[in-house]
Amino acid sequence: MNFLNLKYGCNPNQGNASVSMRDGSNLPFEVLNGSPSYINLLDALNAWQAVKEIDAALGIAAAASFKHVSPAGMAVATPVDEKLAKAIFIHNDDEIQNSQIALAYAKARGADRMSSFGDFIALNRKCDIACAKFIQRHVSDGIIAPDYDEAALDILKSKKKGSYLVLKMDPAYEGTSLENRDIYGVTFTQDVNSSVIDERCLEDVVTDIKMIPKPSKLDLILGMIALKYTQSNSVAYIKNGQTIGIGAGQQSRIHCTRLAGGKADLWHLRQHQKTLSLPFKADISIPARDNAIDEYVTNTSPSFCNNEEYKELFTTRPEPLSENEKRIFLDNIKGVSLASDAFFPFDDNIQRAALSGVNYISQPGGSMRDEIVIDTCNKLGIAMCFTKMRLFHH
Numbered sequence: 026m027n028f029l030n031l032k033y034g035c036n037p038n039q040g041n042a043s044v045s046m047r048d049g050s051n052l053p054f055e056v057l058n059g060s061p062s063y064i065n066l067l068d069a070l071n072a073w074q075a076v077k078e079i080d081a082a083l084g085i086a087a088a089a090s091f092k093h094v095s096p097a098g099m100a101v102a103t104p105v106d107e108k109l110a111k112a113i114f115i116h117n118d119d120e121i122q123n124s125q126i127a128l129a130y131a132k133a134r135g136a137d138r139m140s141s142f143g144d145f146i147a148l149n150r151k152c153d154i155a156c157a158k159f160i161q162r163h164v165s166d167g168i169i170a171p172d173y174d175e176a177a178l179d180i181l182k183s184k185k186k187g188s189y190l191v192l193k194m195d196p197a198y199e200g201t202s203l204e205n206r207d208i209y210g211v212t213f214t215q216d217v218n219s220s221v222i223d224e225r226c227l228e229d230v231v232t233d234i235k236m237i238p239k240p241s242k243l244d245l246i247l248g249m250i251a252l253k254y255t256q257s258n259s260v261a262y263i264k265n266g267q268t269i270g271i272g273a274g275q276q277s278r279i280h281c282t283r284l285a286g287g288k289a290d291l292w293h294l295r296q297h298q299k300t301l302s303l304p305f306k307a308d309i310s311i312p313a314r315d316n317a318i319d320e321y322v323t324n325t326s327p328s329f330c331n332n333e334e335y336k337e338l339f340t341t342r343p344e345p346l347s348e349n350e351k352r353i354f355l356d357n358i359k360g361v362s363l364a365s366d367a368f369f370p371f372d373d374n375i376q377r378a379a380l381s382g383v384n385y386i387s388q389p390g391g392s393m394r395d396e397i398v399i400d401t402c403n404k405l406g407i408a409m410c411f412t413k414m415r416l417f418h419h
Contacts, residue, residue: 072147098136103266248364358382
């Protein structure tokens with residue numbers, strides 16, 4: 026099949042929507058269930074490229090959770106500790122933790138759980154039963170993967186009253202060397218961004234601290250690949266094989282750094298003992314838990330800590346998490362990596378990054394103020410490399 030009609034484009038008033046192959050060849054994906062929308066396919070094809078590139082760079086199971094053509098989270102199948110397992114709702118699920126692809130998606134989904142609500146999923150390995158079961162209990166719009174276990178496919182087909190979108194991607198498909206886009210009747214053409222992201226990008230360490238540990242190099246590579254498929258400007262915080270905060274589509278880089286840093290802080294605060302100990306009633310849904318946890322860690326005085334509202338969610342009234350407790354907890358966070366899709370024009374980005382436990386940074390370099398940025402890294406004990414690779418994506 027080389028042509029597929031869509032219900033509409035980005036919005037319901039935009040008809041005549043379709044996808045096709047310019048050269049008349051077959052589309053590189055097969056629709057196994059559901060009916061794809063225009064935005065579904067934008068998410069699917071961007072997310073697929075990202076997880077495929079992670080496979081090429083790191084050779085490891087990876088997953089992406091996309092919303093509106095940017096990743097809410099991306100992760101690889103590295104182990105998780107007990108606190109993180111509990112924070113992403115897999116602490117009592119050995120089946121998920123023993124499946125590489127299920128673990129990768131659980132981590133990707135757990136990067137920014139609020140933003141991943143209604144996500145589009147990409148996997149770079151066959152979707153197995155454990156992964157399908159995890160997806161089944163979360164709100165999601167669709168999935169793209171190279172293959173599916175038969176039982177996993179049956180589970181996915183049962184979601185959304187049988188309308189859940191399931192795409193099977195041809196893993197051998199490489200795309201074209203040129204990409205085209207029409208805007209206001211004008212056709213834009215450019216080479217595809219074929220920049221290869223691997224450890225060689227991290228060789229030019231420009232700070233006094235030269236050592237970047239192997240796990241942090243993996244994090245930086247993961248972050249750079251995530252940014253390659255994120256709307257610019259963009260910054261990503263990464264730890265233990267998963268993005269933990271992505272600031273996308275901001276006109277100011279410091280706003281990217283603040284936005285992503287705030288999300289990274291929330292990811293850590295989800296693992297605060299008070300958060301993990303919230304006494305939820307057994308029948309509270311996962312989305313309701315996510316919303317309550319988000320309010321708990323962002324609001325020093327959530328309503329359910331101060332009045333009878335707690336009875337809707339909890340067995341007992343939770344104790345608030347104070348600003349002082351949050352700051353003490355976050356001040357002990359270390360080992361976070363940060364990737365930026367373009368250079369830092371000012372050192373305020375470095376100062377903000379340090380507040381979220383960043384010790385390792387990758388950025389292209391090339392600013393008039395590079396020396397000031399490097400000096401601030403040296404003062405704060407941060408190792409930074411210049412990749413000489415801008416990763417704008419629009």
